[in-house]
Amino acid sequence: MQKGGLFRLLVCGSILSFAGCTGSVFTPSPILMPSHFIEVDEVSGIPCDETLPVVGDRFMPESMAGGCVLFDCDGDGDLDLYRLRFARGPNGVLECDAGANRLYRQDGPWEFTDITESSNLGDRGYAMGAASGDIDNDGDLDLYIGNLGADRLYLNYGNGHFTDITSEAGIDVEGWSSSVLFVDVDRDGYLDLYITRYLAFNDKISGQDAAGRPEYLPPSRFKGLDDRLLRNNGDGTFTDISAEAGISGHPGKGLGVVATDLDGDGDIDLYVANDGEPNHAWINDGAGHFVESALTMGLAVNLFGQSEAGMGIAVGDLDGDGFDEIVVTHLVHETDTIYRSTAAGHYSDATTTFGLAPATIDFTGFGTALVDTDQDGDLDLITVHGRVLRKSIHPGAAGGEYWEPYAEENHLFLNDGTGKLHLEATGIGHPSGRVEVSRGLALGDLDGDGDPDLVIANADGTIRLVRNVGADGSWLWVLAFDPALNRCAIGSVVEVEAGGKTQRRRVGAGGSYLSCGDERVHFGLGSASKIEVIRVHWPDGTSEQFPVSQVNQVVVLKKGEGA
Secondary structure: OOHHHHHHHHHHOOOOOOOOOOOOOOOOOOOOOOOOEEEOOOOEOOOOOOOOOOOOOOOHHHHHOOOEEEEOOOOOOOOEEEEOOOOOOOOOOOOOHHHOOEEEEEEEOOEEEEOHHHHOOOOOOOEEEEEEEOOOOOOOOEEEEEEEOOOEEEEEOOOOOEEEOOOOOOOOOOOEEEEEEEEOOOOOOOOEEEEEEOEOOOOOOOOEOOOOOEOOOOHHHOOEOOOEEEEEOOOOOEEEOOOOOOOOOOOOOEEEEEEEOOOOOOOOEEEEEEEOOOOEEEEEOOOOOEEEOHHHHOOOOOOOOOOOEOOOEEEEOOOOOOOOEEEEOOOOOOOOEEEEEEEOOEEEEOOOOOOOHHHHOOOOEEEEEEEOOOOOOOOEEEEEEOOOOOOOOOOOEOOHHHHHHHOEOOEEEEEOOOOOEEEEEEOOEOOOOOEEOEEEEEEEOOOOOOOOEEEEEEOOOOEEEEEEOOOOOEEEEEEEEEOOOOEEOOOOEEEEEEOOEEEEEEOOOEOEOOOEOOOOEEEEEEOOOEOOEEEEEOOOOOEEEEOOOEOOEEEEEEOOOOO
16 A cells, blocks of 8 residues: 555544455445436447457556547537547557547437548547647647557548648657647647657566466556647647757656646646656746746645656636645545645645545546536536456446456545535446446536536446436536637636636646546536626636626637627
8 A cells, every 4th residue: 555545544534444455445435315427328329338359468558548539520519529449459450440539420419420431530549548629720629639659630621520630730749648738838829739648668568466467567667758748830730849848858657637827827837647756737937938846836746745646637626715726536545636725836735624535545546527516516526447456346347357357436526515525426327336447537518408417438448428417506608719719718717706606617728537528618506596797817818707697508708709
């Protein structure tokens, strides 16, 4: 067991019992409430249970992958699904059609059509993570795919038709890419690309467990890779500015990334979760030059000065004090960690304060999100799980003999209104309590009823569409749009006052793990019947207030049309 997780629980005053070093440390007791999410078992057009083949030798990348993207690929106003796939033979060569990425166009709630062939998005790389963003300001969302191998960039020509422009755009990123983020780091109006990269993998190295069986290798066996920052030149090409921007020379085994203002100066900074290494906090000078400051800001390690196995990231204001918390998911026996902002540019490990330590000590977290699942006006926490080392088989686990020893429940934590998180349910989505080896997590309103739904991507290649059925409050979805750029204003902060609460959301912040969700931001408004104030703080430092009072709607707020 990692000392950080055990010490944190002892400090918290929890009473623990141990059944040997491999036994369960803590069994959380969920609050007895109706389930907030159910798996949609009548999805048309998506073979959700289609698995990917395994070689049987515990090839490390197959355990780490499993992302997905929710985005409007054809501009019709609803969310479509891009499913990242991979498969390999003994020599690392893709051998089956199931291993190609798939694009599903949504034609109605939970009704999809596979348009992979006509869209040209059936990429056959070993896909890890991906994100959507409008690189040429033409109003269509383009797509970047981070692969194990060469990354790919696809340009959207409208109506969901894409062209591979990787070579023409000057994209030359090899190795092991993980999460991807579109962000305008230098405020020139064009979206740049930040690509987290994991480690220098060598498939000639294999591992075994104590019983002599093949097992996934720990990341400590390999050196980390530098992340990459690609500047958008505004003409359809990109330039790698990793070195001049200060990113190079800081390998860290990056898996998750989020864009936010870490030091409160109005610039977009970047925070990266590293696996087994100190996390990175890249502080922007406003012109796209960065200084790594995680240690001095309190964001590099946990309360006990220990690096943890950072995977997924979520950012949001849990306690309503106007400052964002940062959640990072970790390996079993480490607990997930919550960093609380104590002042501009200063954070502290407040995991026990928010009640997260006991319930996460015995789980391995990947995709995560802070979102108001019940629409009562505060942010809840979702984490999806799956081990990377064998344990005893969980009753009811899915995935067959190969994946069963790694399966774990997914968790929903409800916010009690003060920021304290309470475990509401395990095994999110499936009424039978089926658990799987989950990795990617993306959020968006898939059925148009106003509440946020989920897509969960599993390591075995299966995918789950999960409907929110527990949200009773009023709601609002906001698209912050800049007409001068003809696209969503990535980096804006939307602020809503309703029902006596002020809530803030950052547009296009990234986060989770290898996945990307709806570019609109969601607000749960509780019992509020009207919106008192809604304003947008744009990336250029200006702010506008908009005359929106009606709840339960999707609104487009255009820069220059507010007061």
